[in-house]
Amino acid sequence: MAITMAQALNTALHDAMAEDDRVVMFGEDVGTLGGVFRITDKLQERFGDKRCFDTPLAESAIVGSAVGMALYGYKPVVEMQFDGFTYPAFEQIVSHVAKMRNRSRGKVTLPITIRIPFGGGIGAVEHHSESPENFFAHVAGLKVVTPGTPSDGYSLLRESITAPDPVIFFEPKRRYWLKEDADLPTQTEPIGRAVVRREGTTATLFAYGPMVKTCVEAASAAEDEGWDLEVVDLRSLNPFDAATVVDSVRKTGHAVVVHEAQVFSGFGAELAAQVAERAFYHLEAPVLRVGGFDIPYPAAKLEEFFLPDVDRILDAVERSLAF
């Protein structure tokens, strides 16, 4: 059956809340409205307003109160309405969500899932198209996960909610309407495992979240050039699946990492360093990074000039192969 990413995420929330009554879902407009992207649709209707509820408009409080509710014994799932509105909660996430277990010497665990729709490509106004994943990938104590397919949307979200550690769950909002033939419930590879989406031998494209689809499209287009590209979906930035990444580089010898976030100090830098440290002699060329330019996310009519696309990706592949 064809399902969208949005349906998969919504079903995952329904199933998680049905399975465990300690799971609660809250944030801005997630109750009556069902979320601005409808990811929490009908949760309040089904589970009541103590399990799924609208909060006042305050991101720090949404995350900070989730810490208190987790200490009480709940498993909070909270929604940051948009990537660019996550920053008021940054202190609570970095100073408490990530660190409290360590600070308590393991006496406290915080099974919190923070859902963040992220990335561009939907023609939105400023602050609605950002890719802040690397801020969080840098913080010890957090897991940072992002699905590239509807099946992964379901399975990774279920696992994030069950996981005893806090998870920052980035939802690729331009892929909310991406369809896949899949039956729910489904269980895919666990958090921390990268997956080869398309096998190939010429070069490897590494991507996550919204860029997985773009990379698969780039690989199809590359067939015209006679290139057989491998596409690896990282799925989880922290923990990072170095083994799968290195295996692919050993096979192809060429690595291009793709994300929407600006290239400078982005996650691609970490991947490039990991590959250099672990597979230096297997590389035929330097790891190349493809991403947004090192500028603020532009106005909607200009975003096509900012976002990586098939051409920018294949241009990088060409440079790698020509090295």
Place this chain on the structure above:
Amino acid sequence: MSAASNPPQSVPGPVDPNTLLPPDEPVQLLDDQGTLHEVEGFPLDLKDEDFRNLYRYMVLARRVDKQAINLQRQGQLGVYASLLGQEAAQIGGAYALDEQDWVFPSYREMGAALVRGVDPGKVLHLFRGTWLSNHDPMATHFGLLSIPIGTQALHAAGFAMGAKFDGKDLVVMTYFGDGATSEGDPHEAMNFAAVYDAPCIFFVQNNQYAISVPLSKQTRAPTIAHKAVGYGMPGFRCDGNDVLATYAVARQAVDRARRGEGPSLIEALTYRMEAHTTADDPTRYRTPEELEEWKRRDPIARFETFLEAEGLLDDDFRAQIDEEARGYAARMREEIYDAPHGDPMELFEHVYVDPPASYEEQKAMLRREIASNQEGGS
């Protein structure tokens, strides 16, 4: 009814804001001479044993505080944040709680910690730097000391929301200072607690200074307690150096929360007689005259006068407390003096329940570094 016919809302609830305002004068039950006066609305439900217990906690807190300062002077603690002068505020508040209730403290709450049965020696590991924290919050219902200002207020609000949704008889009290009332988190916390009628008490120890900055530079509000009105909760204000006032006010707020009537804000007017921390020099921002004035309002001396007049304080009881305090101090020295840091390998143990594979590589590296230092160093 169409949405258009709804009248515009300004105040969402039926609450008359005048009923939420703090009284003109802070609630005081014991005057400066230690004479007890009844105050309408704040009855005392304390027995002789409670009076003696409040005194006992205050004296113990002061002795524990002094021992901690001494340990810092001896180089055993990196830093310490004294509560000297704030004993009545902290202890009166915490004494109004029951066993199942929770406290979310800042880093200056050794008095409240004692009331909750937290071992002060364990708390001091934070200041020594042996561990980031070393008491069990789940067992003591006393949260981890929170250093980023006011951030713990949200944990308290969330915990209280949890209790409310779960239908549990449980009240949460969070402590923070006057400076924290300029931060965003306490305000978001008060708003959340109020919106969900959460049983949460926001206990502000207004000790007049945020390190060096006086309250006059912190706010233009008439008082801190007035801020409660903006959230639709009552703002209480009391003499924070009068343990019977802090208790009586906390009693009202706690009872209110337990009845399901929601959160309250308490402003206890007190004074930090010591420096902000042992690393601070308060002579740069306040006068000796001001300090002398507040020393005359010492919360323990005032309560002592009252207890003596009531015949509740005799030499035997003083000796008993003295012995208990010596025991506390001895155990603190035992716990902290030359306490070695923990096993460095434990640094990796508690970050995640399910740690990343990279930790194995990093642990191996640290093991090699330690082994090579031991070979080369000794």
